[in-house]
Amino acid sequence: MKEDLTAFPLVECKNVSLSFSSRRVIEEFNLSVKAGDRIAFLGPSGCGKSTLLNLLSGLLKPTQGSVLRKVTSDKISFVFQDPSLFPWKTVRENIELVDVLANSSHTDAAALRSAIDTQLAQVGLSDFAESYPDELSGGMRMRVALARALINKPKLLLLDEPFAALDDVTRERLQDDLLKLQENNAAAFVLVTHNIEEALYLCRRVFVFAQNGMVLKEYRQPESAEVVRRDSPALHDLRREVRALWFKSTRGEL
């Protein structure tokens, strides 16, 4: 009988702690990321959410505990708050370079070209392949960043507040795009955000962090749950609950 590969974690954190100098940033954190997972780290600025992404990707090593990675680094992708595109390269060249960096799996230039075209079509930017980043709007640049992150067919997508700098309408459109892209590409993603609604809408597991890096609570939605509607009462109630928890934490009532 064949083993179900999706059951194996891509990354597993076991009792992970991290200190910078004498300051403890991450405290006894446990997490298992499996294929197709949608996980959010939600918390105030400076609580160590982005640091956790660096631990998951292997850019940082924990001071205690272990991070086991079954996924190689060329199958991990990052999307940042700032699209961080190369201003001197066209959209196509921006995507191309990341593919080269991640040890391209594309057999030749034509295959890569066609893969880039496919990614650009997925994010609705087919007509902008030869444009430069400064010719695009903020939302379009973020779409390029998403297309770039998906070019190496990642198994794990790490999103560091990718929509924080966008207006509400663009943010919502990109959130929906992200869900579609994740579905098409079957990648797991870990999202860092301080937007409660965004975390609950996009992710099935939401870790709420306190300022000191401790996990206050982990919210889980059933695996079978359909994508939550933005205006659903369930999402609204959950949002209120998380908000109340967060407030209590900042007032030191927990």
Place this chain on the structure above:
Amino acid sequence: MRSLLFFLLVLVCWEIICRASSIPSWLLPAPTAIVKALGRDTESLFKSFVFTAQLTIGAFLIAVVSGFLIGLAAHVSKNFRNSIFPFTILLQTTPVVSVAPLLIIWFRNNAFLALLACAWLVCVYPMISSTVSGLGKADANLQRLFSLYEAPMFRRLWHLELPSALPYILNGIRISGGLALVGAVGAEFVAGTGGQELGLAYRLLMAAYNQETARLFAVLAIVSAFGLLIHFALSTLENFVLKKLRLTPTSATAR
């Protein structure tokens, strides 16, 4: 355009004051007298200009290449950076007049080399400093991306750090260009050109010695015009490259 008009206005006022007042020409010659002085001795002044220009351009090019390579090495190797740091500070803080006599002794068989070394000392520091600081200014997120994919050093330099450093490096090149002329003329002064009738500084010294103020101004005009030419040429290059690569000037570059 406005600054050119202002300059012409200053010249006209200067001419009127010199003609209308009793200021002796040895103290403040009129602009027309300066132009006459320029025209009188064109050949020797041109020869001196060529010498100083060669010295300036030579020192500038060597400073750009060597400053860039030193900066690059300091960026790549922490040990090299730590070892060389005190010496780069010395380059900036030690007046060239105090080192010139030593260089003249070392290069006594070749005055040009001694002057070149003096001018290089004056203009190399901005190149080193701007290269080191520019190479460290690449986008932090892109650095994370290159680290995630364990990109080799050369690839990181070529695709990320060097293009990101260009605004800083071009800024350093522009500053070095101006300083190369300062260094060249200063070095000629300090070295006294070893009695050789060569550069513009020699012409300045001789004019001052003979109290030929109009001639002194004429030489000064050549030096200033050359300085402006260097500045505008390098600024044009800087703007062209930055525009071509769609890079924004650094705050230090913004003029």
